Amino acid sequence: MTWQNYQLDSTILKITELLTLWRIEKGIIEIGKNSLAISIKLDDQLKGYLFHGKGKLLLDTIVETEKGAIGRPIEKEISEPFLMLGEAEEIQRHLTTASKEELTEMGYENEQGFMAKAEDLFDQFFGKERIHKNQCCDNDHGFVFAFPNKAGKLDILIAKGSKLIYKAINTVFISNRDKVVLKTPNEVILSGNRKSFVIRK
Amino acid sequence: MKLSEDIREEVKKLREEIAKLKEQLTSVTDREQRRSRGIYIDIGNRVQDYMGDVMESVAEGIHGELERSIFVGPEGVRIIRERGDKFRGEEEERVSLSKVAEIMSALGHEHRLRILKELMGGGRYINELQDKLSEITASTLSSHLKVLEEAGLVVQEKVRGRYLITMPGRTAYKMATRITKFLERGSQE
Numbered sequence: 001m002t003w004q005n006y007q008l009d010s011t012i013l014k015i016t017e018l019l020t021l022w023r024i025e026k027g028i029i030e031i032g033k034n035s036l037a038i039s040i041k042l043d044d045q046l047k048g049y050l051f052h053g054k055g056k057l058l059l060d061t062i063v064e065t066e067k068g069a070i071g072r073p074i075e076k077e078i079s080e081p082f083l084m085l086g087e088a089e090e091i092q093r094h095l096t097t098a099s100k101e102e103l104t105e106m107g108y109e110n111e112q113g114f115m116a117k118a119e120d121l122f123d124q125f126f127g128k129e130r131i132h133k134n135q136c137c138d139n140d141h142g143f144v145f146a147f148p149n150k151a152g153k154l155d156i157l158i159a160k161g162s163k164l165i166y167k168a169i170n171t172v173f174i175s176n177r178d179k180v181v182l183k184t185p186n187e188v189i190l191s192g193n194r195k196s197f198v199i200r201k
Numbered sequence: 202m203k204l205s206e207d208i209r210e211e212v213k214k215l216r217e218e219i220a221k222l223k224e225q226l227t228s229v230t231d232r233e234q235r236r237s238r239g240i241y242i243d244i245g246n247r248v249q250d251y252m253g254d255v256m257e258s259v260a261e262g263i264h265g266e267l268e269r270s271i272f273v274g275p276e277g278v279r280i281i282r283e284r285g286d287k288f289r290g291e292e293e294e295r296v297s298l299s300k301v302a303e304i305m306s307a308l309g310h311e312h313r314l315r316i317l318k319e320l321m322g323g324g325r326y327i328n329e330l331q332d333k334l335s336e337i338t339a340s341t342l343s344s345h346l347k348v349l350e351e352a353g354l355v356v357q358e359k360v361r362g363r364y365l366i367t368m369p370g371r372t373a374y375k376m377a378t379r380i381t382k383f384l385e386r387g388s389q390e
Contacts, residue, residue, distance in 0.1 A: 028360050058359040064324065068368035073359040 008050065008122055009039035012111055014098035015053065019091060021084055022143050024162060026175060029145060031055040031078075036098055036106055038118050040085065046092065048085035048144075050118045052106060054078070057147070059157075059166060061173040063180045063189045065196035070189050071182050074171070078147065081121050086143030121146070124154060307352035308377050312337050313345045317374040320355065320366035330364065 014034055021029045035053020039046055055078035062071040100110070108114045125146045142160035149155045155168040166173040172183040179192035190197040307313060312334070319325060319333050327346075331339060346364060349355035354370030357363070366374070 023360075026358075026360060060358045060360050062356060062358060062365065064365060065368070068371035069324075069356050069365035070368055072356060075359055 005042050006047065006122075006126065007041045008115075008118060009041060010115075011039070012098045012103065012114055013037045013039070013095040014102050015051075016094050016096055019094055021091070022086070022145070022159060024159065024164065025060075026164060027057075027059040027157075027159070027166075029055065029057050029078075029084075029157075034102060034105070036103070036114060037091075037095055038115075039088075040083070040122075046088045048083065048088050049091060050081060050083050050121060052081040052114065052117070055082070057157075059173065061166065061171060061182055063182050063191045063196065065189070065191055065198070066194065067196070070187070070196075070198065071184065074166075074168075076147075080148050081117055082148070083121055083125055083146040084143065087141070121148065124148070304352055304354075304373060307348050307354055308373060310345065310348075312341065313349055314374070314377065316342070316345055316349065317354065317366060317370060320364060321371065321374065324358070324363035324365045326361075326363055 014036055015031060017033050019031050021031055023029075031051050032054040035051055035055065037052075038050045040048040040050060057074065057076040057078055059074040059076075061074055062069050103109075103111065103114060106114070108117075142158065145157040145159075147155040147157075149169050151169050153169075156166070158165040162175075162177050164173070164175045170185045172181070174181040178194075180189070181191075182189045186201050188199045308317075315334055315337075316330065319330060325333075327342070330346075331337075331342060334342065337345070346355060346357070349370070350357060354367060354373055356365050356367050358365065
């Protein structure tokens with residue numbers, strides 16, 4: 001279970017209380033109590049987690065222009081396994097080993113069932129061809145989230161401080177303080193320095 | 202209507218002008234007849250009569266068009282710019298009347314208009330709106346905001362919770378106030 005230097009740990013954990021994994025002015029990701037987790041390590045250093053449980057993604061993909069706000073917020077219930085790379089030390093304190101009953105509650109017959117699903121997602125994220133660690137996610141201060149979507153691909157959220165990139169099936173949202181780019185199926189909006197540019201179909 | 206009287210006066214003046222031109226034309230053609238060897242046909246008064254009818258018809262047409270497209274109110278004249286009837290018809294077909302009713306219904310409450318007016322100044326938290334619109338109870342304010350959100354005139358941020366007026370909301374508010382001003386002026390006529 002090694003993907004270049006990134007590794008999935010073999011211990012299945014559970015979350016002891018509702019956790020906010022990431023939060024900025026425009027977005028928040030939470031994961032509920034009793035959700036399952038597996039550590040992701042790089043050269044034995046904790047780099048992130050793979051979670052499965054009830055979670056929530058809120059993202060204000062809204063652009064404020066002089067002529068009014070454009071876009072709608074994203075409010076997504078998370079129920080499929082998802083992956084997080086980033087500051088994981090704090091999360092570690094809210095985890096404990098998961099029991100077989102807790103695995104069953106999440107719909108898994110045994111540990112192998114969960115591990116197989118986790119490996120699938122991990123493989124999908126890093127790709128079949130192993131990548132070098134410096135090509136991805138080797139960042140001490142940022143976050144990368146990957147959520148499986150309906151199209152069988154991954155919605156990706158990359159965040160560092162107030163900088164944010166979110167790419168989903170029909171949406172691309174790039175934000176850095178008041179500078180924003182939003183692409184929806186119907187329009188592309190560029191906004192910054194109190195000026196906005198809107199292209200509509 | 203003053204406009205109608207003005208146009209009639211203009212037609213009268215035009216007729217007088219045509220009569221003068223007729224006299225001048227007669228004297229010129231007489232001179233030309235004497236000078237040239239060409240054929241001279243006296244068409245008499247029929248051309249002048251015909252021209253007079255055409256001018257009157259044009260004037261009536263202009264008058265009708267002006268009445269439809271110009272609104273004369275106490276503060277002056279407003280020109281209403283309209284596109285062709287064909288396009289207008291297509292546009293009306295494209296707009297669902299139930300959607301129109303929904304938007305108009307959302308706008309059809311003084312409290313909701315006041316909320317929109319407040320949001321024109323920028324995003325507001327619910328408590329900021331409550332402070333500004335203190336005569337509206339908290340539950341009523343939430344209910345109004347929900348109506349405005351459902352109509353797409355307002356959007357609420359999910360993380361910070363601020364309410365923002367949307368681009369359609371801003372346009373709808375401006376149009377509502379303009380329509381009201383327009384109708385008020387019309388009723389004062």
